[in-house]
Amino acid sequence: MLVRCWAEQSRRVVARIAATPDSGVHALPFLHRALLLPLLSAASAALRLSRLLSSSSSLYCPRHALPVPVVSVGNLTWGGNGKTPMVDFLARSFHNISVSPLLLTRGYSGGDESRMLRRRLSDTSAIIGVGANRAAVAASILHKYQIGVAILDDGMQHRRLLRDCDIVMVNALTPWGNTHLIPRGPMREPLTAITRAHIVVIHHAHLVSEAQLKTITSTIKDNGATCPVFFSKLVPSHIFEVNQPLQRLPLHVLHGMIVLCVSAIGCPDAFVRSVKEIGPLKTERLDFSDHHFFSAHDVQLIQDTLKKLVYQHKNDAVVLVTEKDYDRDPDALRMLDAKVWVLSSCLQIIPLEEQGDDEFMRKVREIISASRHAKLQRARA
Numbered sequence: 222m223l224v225r226c227w228a229e230q231s232r233r234v235v236a237r238i239a240a241t242p243d244s245g246v247h248a249l250p251f252l253h254r255a256l257l258l259p260l261l262s263a264a265s266a267a268l269r270l271s272r273l274l275s276s277s278s279s280l281y282c283p284r285h286a287l288p289v290p291v292v293s294v295g296n297l298t299w300g301g302n303g304k305t306p307m308v309d310f311l312a313r314s315f316h317n318i319s320v321s322p323l324l325l326t327r328g329y330s331g332g333d334e335s336r337m338l339r340r341r342l343s344d345t346s347a348i349i350g351v352g353a354n355r356a357a358v359a360a361s362i363l364h365k366y367q368i369g370v371a372i373l374d375d376g377m378q379h380r381r382l383l384r385d386c387d388i389v390m391v392n393a394l395t396p397w398g399n400t401h402l403i404p405r406g407p408m409r410e411p412l413t414a415i416t417r418a419h420i421v422v423i424h425h426a427h428l429v430s431e432a433q434l435k436t437i438t439s440t441i442k443d444n445g446a447t448c449p450v451f452f453s454k455l456v457p458s459h460i461f462e463v464n465q466p467l468q469r470l471p472l473h474v475l476h477g478m479i480v481l482c483v484s485a486i487g488c489p490d491a492f493v494r495s496v497k498e499i500g501p502l503k504t505e506r507l508d509f510s511d512h513h514f515f516s517a518h519d520v521q522l523i524q525d526t527l528k529k530l531v532y533q534h535k536n537d538a539v540v541l542v543t544e545k546d547y548d549r550d551p552d553a554l555r556m557l558d559a560k561v562w563v564l565s566s567c568l569q570i571i572p573l574e575e576q577g578d579d580e581f582m583r584k585v586r587e588i589i590s591a592s593r594h595a596k597l598q599r600a601r602a
């Protein structure tokens with residue numbers, strides 16, 4: 222119990238430092254500044270060195286090719302950049318044009334992402350393969366099923382598998398944090414890694430100003446990327462009750478309700494903002510760090526907060542979580558002595574400058590065929 226609290230505390234501190242630009246470091250608490258910062262900086266430098274070594278050694282490592290086109294969805298920073306919703310979107314789009322997708326995911330952090338994808342895509346032809354060695358997982362599935370495309374979740378860092386189309390997701394709300402590498406900052410790779418992308422998608426784009434979007438786009442171009450940039454958002458689609466995941470409730474069930482938003486995700490602001498847009502009577506929030514498992518203590522805290530809200534407002538109140546929280550640990554949520562609902566959302570490409578879902582998929586398919594064509598040419602030569 223104590224250990225879990227301590228871990229949660231330190232995650233929060235590290236996340237705070239990662240979101241603080243160098244110019245704001247002096248405002249951090251003294252202990253964090255004096256002790257933690259040098260430690261994290263040293264660790265980031267060590268990571269940079271090991272990346273350098275591994276990228277030069279990976280030049281000599283054999284890279285695996287799959288017999289089907291490979292689309293990878295990656296991130297440069299941790300958490301909340303819409304990677305899983307993009308995988309879901311791609312899977313559904315390919316399914317819609319009768320191309321059966323194979324989703325390859327590492328299944329980290331208890332596998333909440335893979336559980337969510339499995340449930341959401343249960344009405345499609347998508348097959349989900351979980352495992353760190355994605356080439357081996359793919360091989361075992363490809364000889365059993367008729368697969369038309371492989372979608373790699375978190376492929377940016379997984380360079381051993383050859384891919385035809387690299388999609389990189391960027392969170393518009395915190396595009397690069399303080400621009401330092403993990404753990405001093407949120408960057409998993411230096412920004413110049415973005416030149417490997419075939420398409421960059423700026424997620425949560427509707428939640429920031431046009432000027433901010435321009436800044437992000439020019440940072441991408443300044444770091445050498447020449448690829449197309451798309452913009453996306455999460456659009457709430459429906460609600461379900463924790464005990465009845467297959468029964469869809471319309472969004473307007475929230476009207477006139479007090480909603481306590483509870484989440485342990487990378488980007489709780491976006492969640493709370495989209496709930497507010499649905500138009501409940503009032504929203505309150507309890508944020509936990511990304512991938513956090515709700516403890517008995519948390520359950521008590523959520524329950525007490527809800528009781529207080531009901532008492533204050535003399536109104537019906539509901540706990541609302543994201544689908545990711547639900548899939549991480551549905552049983553913890555069922556322990557709550559309260560009405561608990563789950564908000565389900567879909568990724569959409571924002572129609573902007575004649576872009577949109579169709580244009581995006583056209584681009585993906587164009588990149589795949591160019592890559593396949595080039596491979597064929599090389600094989601013939």
Ligand SMILES: *[C@@H]1O[C@H](CO)[C@@H](O)[C@H](O)[C@H]1NC(C)=O
Pocket residue numbers: 296298299300301302303304305409487
């Ligand atoms: C980005 O990568 C980190 C691993 O460092 C992972 O935990 C996180 O879930 C990824 N982000 C998203 C949105 O999937």
Ligand SMILES: *[C@@H]1O[C@H](CO)[C@@H](O)[C@H](O)[C@H]1NC(C)=O
Pocket residue numbers: 310311313314317578
């Ligand atoms: C897939 O097709 C369905 C039914 O036509 C449509 O409602 C949905 O928006 C499509 N999804 C994607 C991601 O293209």
